[in-house]
Amino acid sequence: MEKVDKLAPLGFGFMRLPLRDADDPTSIDIGKCCELVDIFMDAGFTYFDSARGYHGCKSEWALRKALVERYPRESFTIATKLPAWLAKNAEEARSMFDTSLAECGVDYFDYYLLHNLGESLTPPFEEYGLWEFCAEKKAEGKIKRFGFSIHDNAEELEKVLDAHPEVDFVQLQVNYVDWESDIIQSRKCYEVCLERGLPVVVMEPVKGGTLVKLPDPVADILRTAEPGAPLASWALRFAGSLPGVIAVLSGMNTPEMVAENAAIMRDGVPLAAGEYEVIEAAREALAALPGVPCTDCRYCMKGCPEGVHINTIMQSLNIYDQMGDAYRAQENYNWNTGAGKASACIQCGACESVCPQHIAIVSELERAAELFE
Ligand code: SF4
């Protein structure tokens, strides 16, 4: 693979922002958000990534408050996304574009994406005429670069690109754990974009935080190879070393996290050949451990009729399985699931049909109910 001279820039994902109430995703703490944005901008980075649906539809508003109303428009770039699968009809789906402009407080988007395509999620974008609609918005100058995000495999990605070669970029899930995964197919998806000359925005480079909380046997491999380097450095530099990547997104929520990630991507260098071998060893060690590949994206929870805290439950299972820490797994379960315990599940299957990681959620919930209740 071609080598890059410097790492791709860090992007700020506005989907895991600091909250005033941990149980209310809309209760974004704007004061803290402003602090995070300032650290990010001071480090010289400019790419912000939101979506109509993030944080109970409050993420774009937070972007306006913390960024747009505080910095000149030309000093940053904004990406946001249209989730057709949240709309009941074409009119409602199309109206999301103007709502996003108003919520963000801008009159154009630097990057605009159709949100989360693949298999059953793709048809509404066609049915509602959103490809043509976005082409019109681009011709009007309201979209500078048009693309889509996808969590599906390379075959689905090729289908979308064959039907819509007009896109300017693609947003993909890329990290060193999913690179060779048969389900996520990070490498294959990335190579499809590379072959077509399409720039890539990377999402989930640290796999929802999993790659900075590695179990000791895996973390020790990385720590021994480069003492003192944060675990995030391996994950972010892996994504940032890929040619054609225009931003590596991270959903950050503390000043320390923003400062650390910004320093890694500003001062770090692309991975050397020997470092890929270290990563391969860590990947193999991780694959040898049992675990649920949940990235904490929470798509599953939007449509759950019983309000099951699926992400927290998957987290508890991983603490139990991978760290072998039954006490902390139970504590996490007791404190964070509230009324949304695993036993509340009525097995309707809505969550499984939207999970980008294709997790057998229902059977994992049955296991969790047995273990923790
Ligand atoms: S299968 Fe269970 S957890 Fe999934 S959406 Fe239905 S009730 Fe919720």
Ligand code: SF4
């Ligand atoms: S179970 Fe799937 S959809 Fe739900 S949070 Fe985890 S990865 Fe996301």
